[in-house]
Amino acid sequence: MDANPPKRKETRKSLRIKVISMGNAEVGKSCIIKRYCEKRFVPKYLATIGIDYGVTKVQVRDREIKVNIFDMAGHPFFYEVRNEFYKDTQGVILVYDVGQKESFDALDAWLAEMKQELGPHGNMENIVFVVCANKIDCTKHRSVDESEGRLWAESRGFLYFETSAQTGEGINEMFQTFYSAIIDLCDNGGKRPPSSTGVGFTKEQADAIRRIRNSKDSWDMLGVKPGATRDEVNKAYRKLAVLLHPDKCVAPGSEDAFKAVVNARTALLKNIK
Ligand code: GTP
Ligand code: MG
Numbered sequence: 001m002d003a004n005p006p007k008r009k010e011t012r013k014s015l016r017i018k019v020i021s022m023g024n025a026e027v028g029k030s031c032i033i034k035r036y037c038e039k040r041f042v043p044k045y046l047a048t049i050g051i052d053y054g055v056t057k058v059q060v061r062d063r064e065i066k067v068n069i070f071d072m073a074g075h076p077f078f079y080e081v082r083n084e085f086y087k088d089t090q091g092v093i094l095v096y097d098v099g100q101k102e103s104f105d106a107l108d109a110w111l112a113e114m115k116q117e118l119g120p121h122g123n124m125e126n127i128v129f130v131v132c133a134n135k136i137d138c139t140k141h142r143s144v145d146e147s148e149g150r151l152w153a154e155s156r157g158f159l160y161f162e163t164s165a166q167t168g169e170g171i172n173e174m175f176q177t178f179y180s181a182i183i184d185l186c187d188n189g190g191k192r193p194p195s196s197t198g199v200g201f202t203k204e205q206a207d208a209i210r211r212i213r214n215s216k217d218s219w220d221m222l223g224v225k226p227g228a229t230r231d232e233v234n235k236a237y238r239k240l241a242v243l244l245h246p247d248k249c250v251a252p253g254s255e256d257a258f259k260a261v262v263n264a265r266t267a268l269l270k271n272i273k
Contacts, residue, residue: 014063014064014065014066015063015065015066015186016065016066016068017065017066017067017091017179017182018068018070018088018089018090019067019069019070019089019090019091019093019178019182020069020071020072020086020089020091020092021033021070021071021072021093021095022072022092022093022094022095022110022114023094023095023103023106023107023110024074024096024100024102024103024106025047025073025074025075026074027074027095027096027097027100027103027135028095028097028134028163028165029048029071029072029074029093030046030048030071031165031166032093032095032132032163032165032171032174033054033069034165035165035168036171036172037054037056037069039168041166041168043166047073047075048071048072048073048074048078049073050078051070051072051073051078051081051082053069053071054068054071055067055068055069056069058175058179060179060180060183061180061183063183065183070085072085083113084117086114086117086118086122087122089127090128090182090185090186091128091129091178091179091181091182092114092127092128092129092130093130093132093178094107094110094111094129094130094131094132094158095131095134096131096132096134096144096149097134097135098133098134098135098136098142098162099138099142099143100143101143101144104144104149104152107131111124125192126185126191126192128178128181128185128192129157129158129159130158130159130160130161130174130178130181131149131152131153131158131161132161132163132170132174133146133149133160133162133163134164134165135164135165135166136162136170137164137166137167137169146162146252147252147253147256148213148252148253150252150253151209151252151253152210154201154206154252155201155203155251157192159174159177159178161173161177200250200251201251201254204243205243205249205251205254206251208240208243208244208257209244209252209253212240212257212260212261218263218264218267218268219268221260221261221264222236222237222240222261222264222265222268223236223240230269230272233265233272237261237262237264237265240258241258241261241262244261245258246258
């Protein structure tokens with residue numbers, strides 16, 4: 001008798017997953033899906049009415065997965081139609097248009113809508129989110145830069161990709177990484193594996209960068225009251241410098257934020273006796 005019978009090749013059952021698309025009207029959700037599934041782009045805007053549904057089989061690493069895609073309409077008018085499709089979702093494609101700041105600012109509202117529909121027992125922690133900064137081919141009109149988008153996404157533990165449904169840039173990579181992360185989630189019993197949640201920077205760092213970007217003047221940037229003393233300015237500066245020093249902070253946009261803080265301090269100290 002053979003003491004070492006050949007190992008049976010591991011056969012893993014094929015996966016069936018549900019993904020949804022979310023984001024304002026006209027940001028390119030349907031075009032991103034069409035580019036990946038049908039390898040084509042339609043320049044004419046055909047608004048999704050309520051919801052579009054499709055099934056597709058994809059090969060990711062050594063696995064075949066069956067994907068049920070629910071492509072939502074972004075227009076507020078369709079809220080009643082789309083709200084019942086949020087549940088039992090493993091992955092969300094969250095899209096904004098890099099030339100339309102409102103569509104980026106609306107991402108929080110999209111998360112809030114999903115959270116509300118999932119109810120108090122719904123768990124958003126164990127869903128894979130990928131943020132698509134779309135229409136990067138329109139470089140002239142860009143109003144949300146990469147570090148701002150990346151910071152928003154990565155500080156929440158979401159994936160982030162720059163995409164163009166028109167040229168196809170970033171689309172395949174985005175879907176492959178997205179599906180891979182969903183497979184890891186399913187293989188981990190439906191829980192997000194710990195390795196995918198560590199982003200290498202803290203919420204405090206991300207919040208500080210966001211606040212610095214949106215500050216209206218140098219006082220505001222350092223988080224001190226107009227008319228603050230030299231000591232107060234220096235104290236606030238030191239705190240931010242430690243938090244955001246490029247040697248210590250890997251959050252997207254930290255270098256620019258650090259420079260802005262240095263400049264703000266210099267400008268303020270010039271005018272304080
Ligand atoms: P709703 O279904 O209304 O929620 O919109 P949507 O997000 O599905 O947008 P859709 O995919 O229909 O695209 C809206 C418009 O943007 C269309 O005219 C597309 O041709 C255009 N568009 C989509 N993606 C891109 C892109 O990457 N680059 C450029 N230049 N145009 C794009
Ligand atoms: Mg659509």
